[in-house]
Amino acid sequence: MPKISKKGLHMPASPIRKLTPFADKAKLDGKKVYHLNIGQPDIETPEGMLNAIKNIDFKVWAYTASEGTLVYRKKLTEYYNKLGYNITPDNILVTTGGSEAITIAMMTCLDPGDEVIIPEPFYANYNGFACQSDIVVKPILSYIENGFALPPISEFEKLITERTKAIIICNPNNPTGYLYSKEELDELKELALKHDLYIFSDEAYREFCYDGRSFISPMHLDGLEQNVVVMDTVSKRYSACGARLGCLITKNKEIWNAGLKFAQARLSPGMVEQIAGAAAVDTPDSYFEAVNKEYTHRRDTLASALNKMEGVFCPNPGGAFYVVAQLPIDNADKFCQWMLETFSYNNQTVMMAPATGFYSTPGAGQNEVRMAYVLNNDDLEKAMTCLNEALKVYPGRVVEAESKKAKAESF
Amino acid sequence: MPKISKKGLHMPASPIRKLTPFADKAKLDGKKVYHLNIGQPDIETPEGMLNAIKNIDFKVWAYTASEGTLVYRKKLTEYYNKLGYNITPDNILVTTGGSEAITIAMMTCLDPGDEVIIPEPFYANYNGFACQSDIVVKPILSYIENGFALPPISEFEKLITERTKAIIICNPNNPTGYLYSKEELDELKELALKHDLYIFSDEAYREFCYDGRSFISPMHLDGLEQNVVVMDTVSKRYSACGARLGCLITKNKEIWNAGLKFAQARLSPGMVEQIAGAAAVDTPDSYFEAVNKEYTHRRDTLASALNKMEGVFCPNPGGAFYVVAQLPIDNADKFCQWMLETFSYNNQTVMMAPATGFYSTPGAGQNEVRMAYVLNNDDLEKAMTCLNEALKVYPGRVVEAESKKAKAESF
Known part of the structure; x- marks a missing residue:
């Protein structure tokens, strides 16, 4: 059998999509999965x-x-x-x-x-x-x-x-x-x-x-x-x-x-x-005004909920519809997979993208995740409740991030 | 100013599209251009x-x-x-x-x-x-x-x-x-x-x-x-x-x-x-039957018209909607450009793709062109009349292809 290329071997899998099989499995098992992993907005197309x-x-x-x-x-x-x-x-x-x-x-x-x-x-x-x-x-x-x-x-x-x-x-x-x-x-x-x-x-x-x-x-x-x-x-x-x-x-x-x-x-x-x-191109300005108002609200919801969680730190970003948050965890890849495979709270869980995939430096982003606020406010709140509960029981929990929050406050 | 990549320099221009500026100019000058250069069918989408x-x-x-x-x-x-x-x-x-x-x-x-x-x-x-x-x-x-x-x-x-x-x-x-x-x-x-x-x-x-x-x-x-x-x-x-x-x-x-x-x-x-x-996928078979009948008819029109022209040889292909024809010309790139820039017959001309662009061996295909039979039969006939007239007056005409036709007949 002929071999595939080295390029084909080295090509990275998408960190945004690589956990999809675990999410599919969770859904098959009847869990509600809040998708914060991918920048697929729920906003209606004009x-x-x-x-x-x-x-x-x-x-x-x-x-x-x-x-x-x-x-x-x-x-x-x-x-x-x-x-x-x-x-x-x-x-x-x-x-x-x-x-x-x-x-x-x-x-x-x-x-x-x-x-x-x-x-x-x-x-x-x-x-x-x-x-x-x-x-x-x-x-x-x-x-x-x-x-x-x-x-x-x-x-x-x-x-x-x-x-x-x-x-x-x-x-x-x-x-x-x-x-x-x-x-x-x-x-x-x-x-x-x-x-x-x-x-x-x-x-x-x-x-x-x-x-x-x-x-x-x-x-x-x-x-x-x-x-x-x-x-x-x-x-x-x-x-x-x-x-x-x-x-x-x-x-x-x-x-x-x-x-x-x-x-x-x-x-x-x-x-x-x-x-x-x-x-x-002829989309009226009112479309963007409404969308931006909605995203601002969601960002505030997300950042505020995250920063209230023990050991969690998340900056309040000025644009786009993502946050990178630091969590009190040992390993973001393990944690995100565990959320889908093992954890559930009221039969719900959250899918996030491990931040490691967004870094090229080995080892960077190990305790960070990316979340896209592409769900309505109500679902976002539920997802945050779920995440908070998860962090309490995650076996790989570590306490270290508080110092970053303190450091950030001094900036 | 930063330089573009060597790859950007070496990347070949499309031989099918590279003569487009000359065709555009011919149209601006009021000429009717028969497009046989590109495999864009005129057949209706199902x-x-x-x-x-x-x-x-x-x-x-x-x-x-x-x-x-x-x-x-x-x-x-x-x-x-x-x-x-x-x-x-x-x-x-x-x-x-x-x-x-x-x-x-x-x-x-x-x-x-x-x-x-x-x-x-x-x-x-x-x-x-x-x-x-x-x-x-x-x-x-x-x-x-x-x-x-x-x-x-x-x-x-x-x-x-x-x-x-x-x-x-x-x-x-x-x-x-x-x-x-x-x-x-x-x-x-x-x-x-x-x-x-x-x-x-x-x-x-x-x-x-x-x-x-x-x-x-x-x-x-x-x-x-x-x-x-x-x-x-x-x-x-x-x-x-x-x-x-x-x-x-x-x-x-x-x-x-x-x-x-x-x-x-x-x-x-x-x-x-x-x-x-x-x-x-649910397109009825009758669609393909009608299309194939139409293409067969066009192929026959094109191949027969081409083979009647002095010094021209064209095989009768078994599929797709292209022919490669050998013409009594010195240089297909020059000829195809000349057709658009200089020639017209009753204010009409034909756009073809020089076959050189379809060969990787330098010098191959110099007296060949590719034609796509993606026009209706009537237009194809007009295009062939036009081409026949063009070959009579093209300054770079050479007579050499007859032998290929003879050779082909012996296969």
């Missing part, structure tokens, strides 16, 4: 977007241009220029989800063995995409004590070699919810210009900023035009994860032109999705 | 498939399982088992188009530097996908004189090294239309077993076999279960290229498990497409 699908009137479900239809790219330009990106349709490549925007950005800008620096914890699938292209991820630790703020630039400088080609930031951050400030982005800009690096800006959660704070993109920074590649998706913005519709944006023509060749190889993004995506 | 889209009734456009929904994989199992593949839903990974099935198969089975043998001319994007994963394509020439039949196994043997991991066949073939026989597949089976190689079977055109001939898949061959990976798509089968819905099928659990990790990284295939794809 009606205009769904109606666009229902109203399709073509006879042939055809390929579109590899870079996306001009109609859709024009609508996207409207959306981005309202944010001050100052782009034209020629700066956009429409992609199959944000995932493909990431893989095209990586392949276009990095060769095998080249390095990308990413503050960790980071979106776990960056590891997978890097593995696909034999790109080396250089993680740089950020810390729960200061809410996972950008690590000092001096720490980045230490990691830069002649193989360093790019820095990835995800803003607001998945998994931490951290919202980068203008000052932090300015520091990154100076670093990128000094060392001739790309800034890959994952902006999947752009629309989810709380407490009146504004979203700033590297696209807003003068002088960085040739260095920035935005990787975006409609998945979270319009609660349309199953659309698999994203885009790559860059003002660097060389990147766009090379990116187009990768896009041509796979022929075309989805046609129906682009029709729906064009309609989505 | 009504049941389009109705499934119009009738969606979900509120949240959500991710699906990374391997595809169980509902869709069950329906696909029905389809494939009617063909005698003898599979279960667990043998299927649903992919974003056939393209992703190819990239996942390659990454799962081959490491950078590993080699894949492909009879050429071959589907041009194999080159792009191989480039993405730093896989080495070893082409093996097939010949227009015998309709591009499978080259002798002794020629394959000459190319096999310890880095050889797989052979790709596309059956019926894009671009040649050649339909492989049971005997040819049996020979490949022996070769694969002898050298422990994978057979990647691209079956995008399975439903398009003419003259009463049957399609045979490597899936039908006993003893080859652990070696076969089918790469499939709904694009051509249901004239739904814009759906970007395909699948990878394998009975080799190691491949499936590793493939799932690549699928998890990109989260999910499209959700609406899977709903439509499930409905498509």
Whole structure:
């Protein structure tokens, strides 16, 4: 029998999905499982977007241009220029989800063995995409004590070699919810210009900023035009994860032109999705206002419940819809599996993503989990009650995290 | 300014799409362009498939399982088992188009530097996908004189090294239309077993076999279960290229498990497409009968018109909807560009794909073009008239191909 590739062996399993068989088993056993493991919002997709699908009137479900239809790219330009990106349709490549925007950005800008620096914890699938292209991820630790703020630039400088080609930031951050400030982005800009690096800006959660704070993109920074590649998706913005519709944006023509060749190889993004995506741009502001109000409420519920639990610490994030919480546990992977396999409270349990999968540094995140607040407030409260009970009886409970909370309070 | 990757530089542009700017210009100038360059059928998508889209009734456009929904994989199992593949839903990974099935198969089975043998001319994007994963394509020439039949196994043997991991066949073939026989597949089976190689079977055109001939898949061959990976798509089968819905099928659990990790990284295939794809499985046989009758008629029109032209030779292919024709020209790239840029007949011209892009051997296919018979018969006839006139006046005309026709007749 022929062997599979080393790449196939080394490719990481998704830390968000790898516990799914245990969840399925728990459900088969009749347990109610609260899914906080995956960023699949329960928020309804805008009606205009769904109606666009229902109203399709073509006879042939055809390929579109590899870079996306001009109609859709024009609508996207409207959306981005309202944010001050100052782009034209020629700066956009429409992609199959944000995932493909990431893989095209990586392949276009990095060769095998080249390095990308990413503050960790980071979106776990960056590891997978890097593995696909034999790109080396250089993680740089950020810390729960200061809410996972950008690590000092001096720490980045230490990691830069002649193989360093790019820095990835995800803003607001998945998994931490951290919202980068203008000052932090300015520091990154100076670093990128000094060392001739790309800034890959994952902006999947752009629309989810709380407490009146504004979203700033590297696209807003003068002088960085040739260095920035935005990787975006409609998945979270319009609660349309199953659309698999994203885009790559860059003002660097060389990147766009090379990116187009990768896009041509796979022929075309989805046609129906682009029709729906064009309609989505006309989603009224009231939709986002209602969604943000709901998420703010949920975040408050979650963070406050967590911080009340003994030995638990959780920063109050400025954006996205995730928190990373530190728990009084020995091992997050073991704990999350135990929650599904062994524990139940009133026949309920909670599925979370062990934070270890969001770190590249071995051993980091052992006592942290990521939770997505994609359930309604009532379910969130029930899930938190369940977690609190679980922590009381978990056999691997350790008491150590209090000091972090105290440390955080001194920041 | 940071540099793009070597991979981005080396990535080939699509030979099918690279002349698009010239076609756009010709249209702007008021010329009617007959598109024979791309396999985008004009055939209508089955009504049941389009109705499934119009009738969606979900509120949240959500991710699906990374391997595809169980509902869709069950329906696909029905389809494939009617063909005698003898599979279960667990043998299927649903992919974003056939393209992703190819990239996942390659990454799962081959490491950078590993080699894949492909009879050429071959589907041009194999080159792009191989480039993405730093896989080495070893082409093996097939010949227009015998309709591009499978080259002798002794020629394959000459190319096999310890880095050889797989052979790709596309059956019926894009671009040649050649339909492989049971005997040819049996020979490949022996070769694969002898050298422990994978057979990647691209079956995008399975439903398009003419003259009463049957399609045979490597899936039908006993003893080859652990070696076969089918790469499939709904694009051509249901004239739904814009759906970007395909699948990878394998009975080799190691491949499936590793493939799932690549699928998890990109989260999910499209959700609406899977709903439509499930409905498509119930497309009545009468749809395929009508389509095949139409394509047979077109193929006959095209092949007969081509073979009547002085100095032109074109085999009469047994499947798919392409022909590769040899023309009395100096350079297919120059000729195809000239057709769009300079030539017109009654203000009309024809867009074709230069066959050079379908060969990996430098210099091969210089006097060949690929034509897709995806226009109605009337337009095809007009396109052929146009081509005939063009060949009379093309400045780079050479007379040499007649001998091939004579040679072919002696086969």
